Amino acid sequence: MSSSRNNQKKIAVINDISGFGHCSLAVTMPIISVMKVQCCPVLTSILSNHTGFESYFFEDYTDRMQPYIDQWKKLELSFHGISTGFLGSKEQIQIVLGFLEYFKTKDNVVIVDPVMGDHGKIYSTFTPEMCAEMKKLVSHADILTPNLTEACILTDTQFHQDKWHMAEVAALGEKIGEMGPDKIVITGIPQGEYIANLCYEKGKEPRFFRNHKVGTSRPGTGDIFSAIIAADAVNGTDFQVSVRKASHFVKKCILKTIEMDLPYTDGVCFEELLGTLK
Ligand code: PXL
Numbered sequence: 001m002s003s004s005r006n007n008q009k010k011i012a013v014i015n016d017i018s019g020f021g022h023c024s025l026a027v028t029m030p031i032i033s034v035m036k037v038q039c040c041p042v043l044t045s046i047l048s049n050h051t052g053f054e055s056y057f058f059e060d061y062t063d064r065m066q067p068y069i070d071q072w073k074k075l076e077l078s079f080h081g082i083s084t085g086f087l088g089s090k091e092q093i094q095i096v097l098g099f100l101e102y103f104k105t106k107d108n109v110v111i112v113d114p115v116m117g118d119h120g121k122i123y124s125t126f127t128p129e130m131c132a133e134m135k136k137l138v139s140h141a142d143i144l145t146p147n148l149t150e151a152c153i154l155t156d157t158q159f160h161q162d163k164w165h166m167a168e169v170a171a172l173g174e175k176i177g178e179m180g181p182d183k184i185v186i187t188g189i190p191q192g193e194y195i196a197n198l199c200y201e202k203g204k205e206p207r208f209f210r211n212h213k214v215g216t217s218r219p220g221t222g223d224i225f226s227a228i229i230a231a232d233a234v235n236g237t238d239f240q241v242s243v244r245k246a247s248h249f250v251k252k253c254i255l256k257t258i259e260m261d262l263p264y265t266d267g268v269c270f271e272e273l274l275g276t277l278k
Helices: 003-007 025-034 062-074 090-103 128-139 148-154 166-179 221-235 239-259
Strands: 010-018 038-047 058-060 081-084 109-112 183-191 194-201 207-212
Touching: 010 025, 010 090, 010 221, 025 038, 025 221, 038 062, 062 090, 081 090, 081 221, 090 128, 109 221, 128 148, 128 166, 148 166, 148 183, 166 183, 166 194, 183 221, 183 239, 194 239, 207 239, 221 239
Parallel strands: 010 038, 010 081, 081 109
Antiparallel strands: 038 058, 183 194, 194 207
């Protein structure tokens, strides 16, 4: 293997590609690239557009994933970061666990977005068996980016519609920390006219960052957020700085999308602001 290959930072990103609707690899790739990190995708499935539309073409890629990954082993590739997003089946989570067993080292960073649900509800495709596998995956993560619903699912905590007290959310962060990850950001905590993120880092006081709520969260905003966290992590940016950067960027994207009056299904027009991201 040519050792100079590692002169450029690279992240292996395990996720689907949706051709339209601004989500998953279609946003992760340009964001990681503009942050000067090479993005190496491992496809889980191919969709014409994301599942928030009334219909979509879907091709499952599970059976092809292992031969694809085996070829990377043959090339003796190594990665500064490994990040995972939406996973469609128990088998896919198991393939990712195998990928980490092989490619995770003490020197690289694993970023897991435990996509399982939102707005207090678990996604209909997500079975109890998948939840159990996802908990295993979480135990291998260095950085985790759950939303509030996912933080509840992972910690077997009842989700509620009443106001969340910060101490309650901090306790979720601590519990997830006990499962493995050193750094956790719990996103989308409703606080009246604000939306808050909790930043939990082992050995540090938990921090909350609030932003004025603008419009509603749109498809793909979670993918933009975790792509920024992943690229910053391999670039050595401080976690709290990175969380603030990611949430400001998402907010700016939502504002621009409202200004351009784009349909909700189409996600956010992050390209308009991509040049401001470093
Ligand atoms: O942005 C999350 C996401 C990823 N992949 C697919 C999706 C969605 C959200 O709807 O449908 C296929």
